[in-house]
Amino acid sequence: MTQTVIIPYAPRRITSQDITRLKTSLTDLRPGLRVKAFDLDYIPLWLAENFTADTVTVTLNNDLRPDIFDFVPGPQFFAPRRSKTQLLKALIQAGLPVPHSQPFSSDATPAQEQFGPYIAIKTTAPGTTRAHGITVCKTTDFAALKPEIESLYQRDIAEGYIPVLQQYVPTGPNPCHTRVTTFLGSPVVCFTTTAMQPFAPEKMSRLAQGEATSNFKEERARQLVEDEGFVDLARKVAAIFPETPVLSIDMVRCVETRKIYCLEANQGNLSVLSAPICDRLRHDLGASEVLAQFSAYDTMARRIVETLDAVANPSKR
Incomplete structure (x- = not known):
């Protein structure tokens, strides 16, 4: 029985290089494997074929699942849409190390015993990037700053996107965070982003904004890192969302305790591999180094084949 892998993709995020190299890795690993890819903007006629049960769609x-896949057998990895709030709630319910968090409300009175000395107020609106929608204040100043906070997030709140109050974790003189992107649970890239300017939260006398984060300004330092602590936590996060093929997981290490926390998990994409929209990032990290760090295409191929084998041998799952 011929095994088949179907790869739907969006060309803004995935390039022909990604498809070609992933196909090569798949057929090198499993000769005779049939690999079919298509641009999601154009549903191909071949999807009407009678596929065998040995089919995996990733x-x-x-992307959202097109209705035509009602007629395609086998496991299908199309991410169900989850809000930032739902993703964060799942992390907390799983017992993973997440900074203390709670929804913002007009009567919120965060205690220093729970949040520590500093609080981050984070938007939950979809599509926000580069630390937009994040502010930070001293916990003891929160009550006095609440009118300003409510004004800043008024539009989000009106649209139903309630901000999250989250313990602010100090990471050193210059704010720094680490992102691990996973594919079917395995890491494909791990890198840090560090702000070029220092930030001293103890000196805050008002509401801080982008200067309190590592990712706000265009000028920032980014580098690949080999850090098993972050990679191990990323694997645990990915295990909570087995139906989501790609996750981008943001984490920090507390400069005082060295404990690693997961700030959030994002339903991500693989544009870091070769898509033009991530040219600057690859320039900073090194394009060939990004692909080599975890042997990205080989890792993706291995996970797809392992999923195929689980279909063929369900007793070995």
């Missing part, structure tokens, strides 16, 4: 962009 989107590379966390």
Whole structure:
């Protein structure tokens, strides 16, 4: 019986290089494997074929599932849409190390015993990037700053996107965080982003904004890192969302305790591999180094084949 892998993709996030190299890795690993890819903007006629049960469909962009896949057998990895709040709630319920968090409300009175000396107020609106929608204040100043906070997030709140109050974890003189992107639970890239300017939260006398984060300004330092602590936590996070093919997981290490926390998990994409929208990032990290760090295409191929084998041998799952 011929095994088949179907790869739907969005060309803004995935390039022909990604498809070609992933196909090569798949057929090198499993000769005779049939690999079919298509641009999600154009549903191909061949999807009407009678596919066998030995078929796996994996989107590379966390796309929504087209209705035509009602007629395609086998496991299908199309990410169900989850809000930032739902993703964070799942992390907390799983017992993973997440900074103390709670929804913002007009009568919120966060205690220093829970949040520590500093609080981050984070938007939950979809599509926000580069630390937009994040502010930080001293916990003891929160009550006095609440009118300003409510004004800043008024539009989000009106649209139903309630901000999250989250313990602010100090990471050193310059804010720094680490992102691990996973594919079917395995890491494909791990890198840090560090702000070029220092930030001293103890000196805050008002509401801080982008200067309190590592990712706000265009000028920032980014580098690949080999850090098993972050990678191990990323694997645990990915295990909570087995239906989501690609996750981008943001984490920090507390400069005082060295404990690693997961700030959030994002339903991500693989544009870091070769898509033009991530040219600057690859320039900073090194394009060939990004692909080599975890042997990205070989790792993706291995996970897809392992999923195929689980279909063929369900007793060995």
